[in-house]
Amino acid sequence: MATTENLIARRDRLLGPNVRLFYSDPVHLVRGRGARVWDASGREYIDAYNNVPHVGHCHPAVVEAIARQAANLNTHTRYLHEGILDYVERLVATLDDTITSAIMVCTGSEANDIALRMAQALSGKTGIIATDNTYHGNTSAVSQLSTMIPPIGGFGGHVRHVPAPDSYRPLGGVAGDLHAAAFARAVESACISLNESGHGVSAMILCPAFVNEGFPDLAPGFLDQAITVVRAHGGIVIADEVQAGFGRLGTHFWGHERMGFVPDVVTMGKPMGNGHPVAAVAASYETMAAFRQAFRYFNTFGGNPVSSAAASAVLDVLAAENLPARAAETGEYMRTNLRRMGEKHQVIGDVRGSGLAIGVELVSDREGRTPRPAAGVVDAMRREGILMGMNGIHGNVLKIRPPLAFDRSDAETLLETLDHILERIA
Numbered sequence: 001m002a003t004t005e006n007l008i009a010r011r012d013r014l015l016g017p018n019v020r021l022f023y024s025d026p027v028h029l030v031r032g033r034g035a036r037v038w039d040a041s042g043r044e045y046i047d048a049y050n051n052v053p054h055v056g057h058c059h060p061a062v063v064e065a066i067a068r069q070a071a072n073l074n075t076h077t078r079y080l081h082e083g084i085l086d087y088v089e090r091l092v093a094t095l096d097d098t099i100t101s102a103i104m105v106c107t108g109s110e111a112n113d114i115a116l117r118m119a120q121a122l123s124g125k126t127g128i129i130a131t132d133n134t135y136h137g138n139t140s141a142v143s144q145l146s147t148m149i150p151p152i153g154g155f156g157g158h159v160r161h162v163p164a165p166d167s168y169r170p171l172g173g174v175a176g177d178l179h180a181a182a183f184a185r186a187v188e189s190a191c192i193s194l195n196e197s198g199h200g201v202s203a204m205i206l207c208p209a210f211v212n213e214g215f216p217d218l219a220p221g222f223l224d225q226a227i228t229v230v231r232a233h234g235g236i237v238i239a240d241e242v243q244a245g246f247g248r249l250g251t252h253f254w255g256h257e258r259m260g261f262v263p264d265v266v267t268m269g270k271p272m273g274n275g276h277p278v279a280a281v282a283a284s285y286e287t288m289a290a291f292r293q294a295f296r297y298f299n300t301f302g303g304n305p306v307s308s309a310a311a312s313a314v315l316d317v318l319a320a321e322n323l324p325a326r327a328a329e330t331g332e333y334m335r336t337n338l339r340r341m342g343e344k345h346q347v348i349g350d351v352r353g354s355g356l357a358i359g360v361e362l363v364s365d366r367e368g369r370t371p372r373p374a375a376g377v378v379d380a381m382r383r384e385g386i387l388m389g390m391n392g393i394h395g396n397v398l399k400i401r402p403p404l405a406f407d408r409s410d411a412e413t414l415l416e417t418l419d420h421i422l423e424r425i426a
Contacts, residue, residue: 002040008021022387024375027382032053033056035048035405036057045382046386047387047403047406048386048388048402049399049402050402051248051271052271054248054274054275054403055274055321055403055404056274057403057405059313059317061320062276062313062317065310066313069083069305069306069309074304074305077299077304078298087104087303087311088101088280088303091280094253095266099262099282099284101287101288102280103288104278104280104303105281106277106278106299106302108242108268109137109142109269110139110279111137111280112137112141113137114267114281115203115267116202116205117141118236118290119265120294121287122202122290123200123202125199125200125234126202127160127191127194127200128145128202129191129194129205129235130161130162131163131164131165131206131210132164133147133164133214134207134213135148136240145159157197157199162183162186165216165222167179167216168350168352169369171186176219180218183223184225184228187204188229203230203238203264204227204235205240206223206240207239207242208239208244208255209243209354209357211401212243213392214392215352215353215359215397218259220260221259223261236264236265238263238266239255239266239267241267242267242269245266246268248355248357248404249328250324250331250332253324258354264283266282268282273310274310274313276310278307323404326404329408330408331356331357333408334411334414334415335353337411338415339351341415341419347364347422348360348361356400357401359398359399362374362396371395371396374396374397377418377422378390380421380424381421385417
C-alpha cells in the first residue's frame with residue numbers, strides 16, 4: 001500500500017501544485033456506505049462533512065439506477081429521451097408554481113454561470129451582487145463572486161460584494177429586524193454603485209442558508225427587504241441551492257422556502273445525483289425563453305439518460321426513507337446537545353443551523369466574541385475517526401454537513417468525541 005507521503009508527491013506531480021487536501025494528515029479513502037467511509041488501512045470514519053453523497057455514500061438504489069441505465073443507453077439531449085423529461089417534471093413539482101422549466105448541466109459551477117446569463121438576458125444589465133464570504137463555483141464568471149482568491153486582474157467592475165449576514169455579530173450591532181434592514185441598506189448601496197458605474201443591476205445571487213458564511217440563524221423574511229431593493233432596481237434573485245436544497249434543512253425541501261421567498265432562478269449541483277455529475281438551473285418558461293433567445297447554449301451531456309436516472313433515484317430515496325424529516329429530527333437532537341455542551345465548554349460561542357446543516361462557532365472569549373480558529377478541532381476529530389470541516393467569515397465555525405443517512409447513533413458518537421476533544425483543549 002502506498003504511503004501518504006508517496007501519494008501526496010505523486011498527486012503533486014500528476015495534478016499540479018496547490019491541489020487542496022483536507023486535514024494536516026490527509027485521509028486515503030477507498031470505500032463508503034451510508035454515512036461511513038473507510039481508509040486504505042481499513043479504518044472506519046463517520047462522515048459528518050460530505051454533502052455531495054446526499055442520500056448516503058454508494059446508496060444501493062442510486063448505484064442500481066446508474067448501472068441499469070448505463071447498460072442500456074447513454075447519449076446527449078439532441079435525441080429525444082423520456083428520462084430527462086420525467087425528471088424535470090418531478091423536480092419542478094417540488095418548486096413554486098412559477099418555476100416550470102429547467103436546464104440540466106453537469107456541475108453547480110455551470111448552473112450558476114447560466115443563471116448569471118439568464119439575469120443578463122432578462123435585465124439587459126451585467127451587475128451582480130453577492131456576499132463577501134461566498135462561493136458559487138469556479139468558472140471565470142462565478143469565480144468573480146468569491147473573495148477567497150481574487151481573480152487575475154482583480155474583480156470585475158460589474159461585481160459588488162455586501163457583508164455576509166452574521167447572526168452572532170450582526171451588521172449594525174443588533175440581530176433580527178434591524179440586522180435585516182442593515183443588510184438591505186448594504187444591498188441598496190451596491191445597487192446604486194452598479195447603476196452609477198453603468199453596469200446596472202442584473203441579479204443578486206446567494207445561498208439561502210448562507211452555508212459558506214457560517215450558517216447564520218436568520219428568521220424567515222430576513223431577506224425580504226433586500227430582495228425588494230434588487231427587484232426595484234430591475235434585477236432578479238438567484239437562489240444557489242447546491243448546499244441547502246433537497247431536504248437538507250429538514251423542515252423544508254429548499255432553503256429559499258425556509259427563508260420565505262420565491263427566487264426567480266434556482267440552481268443546484270451534484271448532491272441532486274448523489275455525487276453523479278448532474279446539476280440544474282430551474283426558472284420560469286419566460287425566463288428560459290429569454291435566455292435561449294439571448295444565448296446559444298448546448299450541454300453535450302447535461303441531463304443525459306444516466307444522469308437523469310441517478311437524479312430520479314435520489315428523489316425516490318428521499319421520499320422512501322423520509323430523509324428530510326430524519327434530517328430535521330437528528331439535526332435538532334444535535335443542536336440541543338451541542339448547546340448543552342456549550343454550557344460546559346466556554347470555547348463554544350454559538351450553535352446554529354437547520355436540519356443537517358449545523359455550525360458551531362468557536363471563540364477564545366465569549367464576552368468579546370473573539371474568533372478561535374477551528375482547524376485544530378477539525379484535525380483532532382479526524383484523528384478520532386470523525387470527518388468534518390470548517391467555514392464561516394472568520395474560519396472558526398465547525399461545519400457539520402453530513403450525508404442525510406447520518407443518524408442518531410452517528411450523532412451520539414460525534415457529540416461524545418467532540419466533548420472529549422474540547423475537554424482536552426480546555
